[in-house]
Amino acid sequence: MTTSVLAAGVLEETIRAFFQGLPIGAGFALVAMSFVLTYKTSGVFNLAFGAQAFISAAAYFELHTRRDWPIWSAVLVAVLLVAPVLGLLLERLIFRHVHAVSAVAKLVISLGLMVALPELFKLAVDYNREQPFGAVGIIPDGTAVYRLFGRYPVTRDEIAAFAIMVAAALALAALFRYSRLGLRIRAVVQSPRMTELNGVNADWVSSGSWMLSSLFAGLAGVLLVPTTSSLGTVLEPRGYFPIVIAALAAAALGRLVSLPAAMFGGLLLGVVTTELRTHLPRDNVILNELRGSALPYVMLFAIIVFWPAIRRQIAGSDPLLGVAPPPPALAAANRSRGMTVYTRIMALAFFTAVGIWTFGYANNFWISRITHSVIFSIIFLSIVVFTGLGGQIALCQVTFAAIGAFTAMQFAQRWDVSVIVGMLAGAAIAAAVGAALSVPVMRLGGIWLAIATLAFALFFHDVLVKYGWVGGSLFHGRGVPRPQLFGVDFSSHKNFLVLCVAVLVVVGVLVILVRESSTGMALRALRGSETAAESIGVVSWRSRVIVFSVSAAIAAIGGGLLAMEEKQVSYEANYDPQIGLFWLVVVVVLGARTVEGGIQAGVAFVIFPVLVLERWLHLDGAWRFVLFGFAAISFARHPEGLLEHGKRRSQAAMQRLFTRRPPVAAAAGAGGAAGPGDEP
Amino acid sequence: MTDAPATAAAEIAGPVPLSLPVLELRRVNAAYGPFRALFDVSLSVGEGETVALLGRNGAGKTTVARVASGLVEPTEGEVMVDGNDFTKARAHRYAKAGVVHVPEGRAVFPDFSVEENLTLAFSRTRDRAEVREALGRAFELFPPIAHRRRQIAGTLSGGEQRMLAMARVLVETPRLLIADELSLGLAPIVTDEVYAVLTRIRAAGTALLIVEQHIGHALALCDRAILLDHGAITWQGPSDEAARAVGASLFDTSGDSKS
Ligand SMILES: Nc1ncnc2c1ncn2[C@@H]1O[C@H](COP(=O)(O)OP(=O)(O)O)[C@@H](O)[C@H]1O
Ligand SMILES: [Mg+2]
Numbered sequence: 046m047t048t049s050v051l052a053a054g055v056l057e058e059t060i061r062a063f064f065q066g067l068p069i070g071a072g073f074a075l076v077a078m079s080f081v082l083t084y085k086t087s088g089v090f091n092l093a094f095g096a097q098a099f100i101s102a103a104a105y106f107e108l109h110t111r112r113d114w115p116i117w118s119a120v121l122v123a124v125l126l127v128a129p130v131l132g133l134l135l136e137r138l139i140f141r142h143v144h145a146v147s148a149v150a151k152l153v154i155s156l157g158l159m160v161a162l163p164e165l166f167k168l169a170v171d172y173n174r175e176q177p178f179g180a181v182g183i184i185p186d187g188t189a190v191y192r193l194f195g196r197y198p199v200t201r202d203e204i205a206a207f208a209i210m211v212a213a214a215l216a217l218a219a220l221f222r223y224s225r226l227g228l229r230i231r232a233v234v235q236s237p238r239m240t241e242l243n244g245v246n247a248d249w250v251s252s253g254s255w256m257l258s259s260l261f262a263g264l265a266g267v268l269l270v271p272t273t274s275s276l277g278t279v280l281e282p283r284g285y286f287p288i289v290i291a292a293l294a295a296a297a298l299g300r301l302v303s304l305p306a307a308m309f310g311g312l313l314l315g316v317v318t319t320e321l322r323t324h325l326p327r328d329n330v331i332l333n334e335l336r337g338s339a340l341p342y343v344m345l346f347a348i349i350v351f352w353p354a355i356r357r358q359i360a361g362s363d364p365l366l367g368v369a370p371p372p373p374a375l376a377a378a379n380r381s382r383g384m385t386v387y388t389r390i391m392a393l394a395f396f397t398a399v400g401i402w403t404f405g406y407a408n409n410f411w412i413s414r415i416t417h418s419v420i421f422s423i424i425f426l427s428i429v430v431f432t433g434l435g436g437q438i439a440l441c442q443v444t445f446a447a448i449g450a451f452t453a454m455q456f457a458q459r460w461d462v463s464v465i466v467g468m469l470a471g472a473a474i475a476a477a478v479g480a481a482l483s484v485p486v487m488r489l490g491g492i493w494l495a496i497a498t499l500a501f502a503l504f505f506h507d508v509l510v511k512y513g514w515v516g517g518s519l520f521h522g523r524g525v526p527r528p529q530l531f532g533v534d535f536s537s538h539k540n541f542l543v544l545c546v547a548v549l550v551v552v553g554v555l556v557i558l559v560r561e562s563s564t565g566m567a568l569r570a571l572r573g574s575e576t577a578a579e580s581i582g583v584v585s586w587r588s589r590v591i592v593f594s595v596s597a598a599i600a601a602i603g604g605g606l607l608a609m610e611e612k613q614v615s616y617e618a619n620y621d622p623q624i625g626l627f628w629l630v631v632v633v634v635l636g637a638r639t640v641e642g643g644i645q646a647g648v649a650f651v652i653f654p655v656l657v658l659e660r661w662l663h664l665d666g667a668w669r670f671v672l673f674g675f676a677a678i679s680f681a682r683h684p685e686g687l688l689e690h691g692k693r694r695s696q697a698a699m700q701r702l703f704t705r706r707p708p709v710a711a712a713a714g715a716g717g718a719a720g721p722g723d724e725p
Numbered sequence: 726m727t728d729a730p731a732t733a734a735a736e737i738a739g740p741v742p743l744s745l746p747v748l749e750l751r752r753v754n755a756a757y758g759p760f761r762a763l764f765d766v767s768l769s770v771g772e773g774e775t776v777a778l779l780g781r782n783g784a785g786k787t788t789v790a791r792v793a794s795g796l797v798e799p800t801e802g803e804v805m806v807d808g809n810d811f812t813k814a815r816a817h818r819y820a821k822a823g824v825v826h827v828p829e830g831r832a833v834f835p836d837f838s839v840e841e842n843l844t845l846a847f848s849r850t851r852d853r854a855e856v857r858e859a860l861g862r863a864f865e866l867f868p869p870i871a872h873r874r875r876q877i878a879g880t881l882s883g884g885e886q887r888m889l890a891m892a893r894v895l896v897e898t899p900r901l902l903i904a905d906e907l908s909l910g911l912a913p914i915v916t917d918e919v920y921a922v923l924t925r926i927r928a929a930g931t932a933l934l935i936v937e938q939h940i941g942h943a944l945a946l947c948d949r950a951i952l953l954d955h956g957a958i959t960w961q962g963p964s965d966e967a968a969r970a971v972g973a974s975l976f977d978t979s980g981d982s983k984s
Contacts, residue, residue, distance in 0.1 A: 232845050235834045238796055242828070243846045243893070244820035365828055368796050 055324075061197045062323040063316055068203035068268075070315020071210030075265035076292035077307035078217065082258035084301045085234045086251045089140050089151045090492045093158035095289035097259055098266030099282045100166045101128045105267045107170055116184075120267060128263025129256035131162075136255035139678055141248055152438065152492050153633055156626050157677020163282035164670035206268040213264060214308050217257070221304075230254050238365040265292075283623075290503070291318070291341040293496060297348045314344060339507040346500035349493055350485040392641060404539060412538045414651055416610050419545040422647030424603030425632045426549075426556050426640065430596040432629070433637035434560055438495040439593075441482070441502035442600045443625030445475040447616060449601025450608035451515055454525045458517065465528045468605030472598040479597030483590050502622040510616065523614040535609075545606055552599055553640045559595055564588045627673070634676045745808040746771045747901045747932050748793055748824060753802035755785075755792050762788045764957045765802070770901055775933040777943035777964060780953035786936045787829060789953065790905045793934065794826035795819040807900075823900030829909060829936075832890040835879030839870055842878050842889055847896045863892040866922050884915035891922065901932040908942060920946060940968065 076094055083091050105123035108114040114122075135158070143151060184205040190198045221227040229250045232240040237247040269288060295314050299306025318340055403415055424446055431439050449471035456467025486497045510516040517523050527536040528544070535541045559565050564587070608614045631650050636642025746769035755763040762785050770776050780786050791797040792804060795816035803812045806822050819826070834842050840860065847859045864871035867888040873881065878889055887907065894902060904923070908916040920942050927933055927946070937943035944950060950967035952960040960967075 228841060228845055232834055232837070235836055238816065239828075239832065239834060240845070241816035242794065242796070242820055242826055242832075244817050245845070246815070246817045248815075365796070365832070367830075368791060 058323050062319040064197050064199050066316035066319035068206035070312035071207045072265045072269040073291045073295050073315050074308045074311025075210055075261045077295035077311045078304055079258035079261040080296040081301055081304050081307045082254050086254040087140055092155045093162055094262040095285040096159045096162040096282055097131055097262045099163050099285045101263030102266035102270050124263045124267055128259045132255040132259025133252055136252050152495055153630055154677050156630055157674040161671050161674020226253055236365050238368055287341045290345050294345040294348045342500045342503040346497055349497045409538055416542045416545055418648045418651040419549050420603055420606045421650050422644040423549050423552050424600055425643040425646045426552050427596040427600035428632040429637055429643040430556055431592055435592045440495055440499035440625055443620050443622055444502045444505045445597040445600035446604030447620035448475040449604035450614045453605040453608055454517055454614050457526055464609055465530055471605050472601040475597040475601035476594035479593040480590050483593035502625055506622050525608040525613055527609055556640050564591050630677045749805040751803040753792055753799045755788055755797050755799050762956050766958055768951055770932050770934050773930045773932050775927055775947040777947035777950040778936045779940055779950055784953040785956040786953055787905055790903050790936050793903055825894035825899040826903045827890050827894055829905040831886045833878040833886050837878055838875050839878055839889055840874045842893055843896055846893045859896045863896045867892050884911050899931055903934045905936045
């Protein structure tokens with residue numbers, strides 16, 4: 046008797062969750078279809094769709110709630126105007142010009158946009174983030190509740206979201222099937238060049254598909270407004286991040302190429318999410334966190350790792366693939382000898398000057414900034430190892446840094462062990478975690494690896510940090526002492542700086558050793574070529590593990606030092622996964638290829654905001670993000686890194702100055718074989 | 726919608742005087758990344774003229790064809806179409822101007838049906854009757870694909886795909902047809918069939934630039950021949966002197982010694 050009542054209750058809950066999940070899934074499905082559309086037509090894996098969804102939602106909110114426009118006109122402008130125009134601009138101004146660059150480089154650009162776009166929007170419309178957020182869907186009286194089959198409550202908003210998604214999906218299907226634009230988009234997907242040979246401007250077609258996909262993202266943004274607001278959040282770009290992640294997971298179900306799979310995947314994940322939220326037991330921290338925001342990350346990671354389709358290489362069916370020249374490597378080729386000497390002389394001069402100034406004249410503020418620069422240089426060397434040497438992108442360096450920081454903290458707090466020992470233990474733990482992480486993602490490359498590591502970082506952020514044995518307890522706080530070592534007290538600023546510089550030197554040498562080792566050689570041979578990486582097997586297996594663990598250990602050492610420098614683990618300020626995206630972009634933009642590239646990135650990351658933005662230009666915080674976005678975009682043009690590019694130019698200028706003869710043009714035809722003269 | 730500028734340009738240009746070549750390459754250099762493939766190639770194809778572009782494997786013939794249809798932008802030199810500078814123009818503008826290119830290999834959209842392949846190429850109008858008529862003309866030229874309208878192109882045989890690729894560029898009568906290695910991998914009978922169509926097209930006044938490794942068919946069809954070696958032109962002249970001028974030994978004629 047009681048059991049059957051209980052079972053009926055569970056069943057009812059299940060059905061209710063199903064109906065609540067569908068509208069959320071509709072939003073996921075729309076964004077997932079956007080992903081597929083742009084990935085197929087322009088090879089761009091546009092993480093910025095979340096930002097675009099936010100912009101449409103915020104525009105709608107701004108127009109309707111704050112400026113009292115009627116709903117229909119606010120929707121019209123936010124969804125049918127703002128969203129496609131934004132997509133058009135992105136395609137025209139940015140993505141059209143990066144056809145030839147690698148998928149990873151495009152990912153970096155979209156990361157930059159993800160950060161920069163919302164800030165630009167806020168600057169443009171004077172968007173007020175503090176204002177509490179009114180929950181308004183696009184249907185009048187949207188919160189009115191209906192009862193499906195007389196018992197399952199759904200709001201008008203939810204019905205509208207689901208119906209609009211279905212209508213949009215059907216419209217998209219019809220467009221593909223019957224319209225000329227649809228035929229052309231399908232043609233560009235198969236072969237842009239063949240499409241051009243048919244007298245069709247392929248660029249216009251991709252503009253069209255970008256407008257379409259942005260429209261879908263914008264629509265999702267507006268439709269999900271009631272959902273995000275019901276979670277009690279202010280309308281913020283961050284609010285769209287879990288949606289993007291879930292949509293990614295949905296798109297991954299169809300290997301990023303199948304629109305129907307993306308749609309059904311989105312709906313499925315929406316339902317699965319709500320079902321799990323309903324049924325997961327509430328008495329376990331992890332499961333409870335899953336009920337909150339962590340679920341999309343776990344699903345994404347699981348899908349990437351376990352969904353067999355991801356592993357299958359998508360066979361290029363483009364009959365004109367042979368027209369493209371071989372792709373350039375992720376980073377530029379080795380430098381000339383003159384360039385190396387030039388760099389060393391300049392670096393020596395620079396560091397001598399900075400050293401004299403720091404120890405002779407600088408006040409504590411600047412010593413602390415310089416220490417930060419040194420520490421971030423160490424952390425960024427982990428990106429140099431992973432991205433510069435390994436040619437792959439991982440978005441979880443921030444997690445490894447956090448592991449280093451927390452381990453140092455725990456050792457000091459719990460066992461009163463020297464933080465140095467704690468930091469080294471943290472490095473060991475991070476290396477082990479890195480090695481373990483490298484196993485499930487072993488065969489993944491390019492964007493999949495980036496996304497899987499991002500999912501891992503988000504999981505750590507949302508779940509693990511909340512455990513006392515990881516993130517510490519409220520009671521003890523997150524304080525970390527300065528170290529003492531061999532009787533030397535490093536609590537003074539200058540002493541600690543000396544320690545950090547010493548560590549930087551050791552780590553730098555370590556990175557160079559790895560680069561020159563057989564592992565480094567193997568990596569260099571593999572860089573940029575995923576097929577080669579696949580075929581080599583064992584060698585790449587071993588080097589993957591090594592790269593993961595070495596780079597994790599380096600990040601952890603840096604993270605530990607950062608905690609000591611700040612005398613606490615400022616987790617939110619320093620180790621948030623979104624800050625990790627920042628790190629990555631800064632390093633690859635400034636030069637991920639060399640040790641000095643990492644050091645330059647560390648210095649720039651710390652000093653640039655203080656010196657240039659605050660003291661000199663007096664820029665508002667938002668502008669920094671915008672600048673950052675532009676920097677990311679510049680990466681497409683100078684994949685060797687901005688500073689390397691600048692150095693090459695300045696060296697060429699020096700050469701002209703001193704030798705008074707034109708520098709020998711970097712032999713453009715050096716790789717070419719057949720001159721007209723050399724008959725066999 | 727997409728065709729507006731190109732058509733407008735063509736209208737402004739007006740009727741072309743006969744003296745201007747349809748296509749002209751002036752001291753063209755081309756490269757794939759660091760690899761240089763063409764060195765100072767100059768050639769021209771006049772109205773209704775038929776030219777064979779010959780040379781051994783890797784000589785750069787395909788690259789010339791790609792430059793001549795906008796797929797590869799020259800690093801130096803100019804490309805003129807009807808006296809207009811097309812050096813920086815992309816491939817769709819060439820196609821709009823009537824310079825069409827049948828690439829080597831299986832140059833069809835593999836996921837499209839035969840009909841979709843042809844519909845895509847016929848972008849001048851949306852009028853269904855006109856589209857049907859143009860498709861009818863194409864199918865009339867290549868009967869073997871006529872009753873495979875709904876078949877997915879990727880599942881056609883090699884010869885049928887080659888025919889479809891030809892039919893695709895012939896739905897709108899071109900001014901210059903560039904065909905790359907049409908005979909490659911085809912059964913002799915099919916090759917004959919394809920070349921028979923080329924003869925018909927030539928009779929209709931379309932200029933031809935025929936790229937071949939095997940000289941037989943090409944020389945029989947064309948008035949003039951150009952020899953390419955290591956990315957540079959080594960000889961050009963009337964077809965009947967071509968074989969003698971360079972010696973048949975230059976060519977790998979083992980599979981095809983019709984000349
Ligand atoms: N996409 C490409 N990338 C690099 N080199 C290429 C590419 N396509 C052709 N080549 C090179 O250019 C040269 C000329 O090639 P191609 O024009 O195809 O010769 P052909 O058609 O006469 O056989 C060859 O050496 C070839 O290897
Ligand atoms: Mg060829």
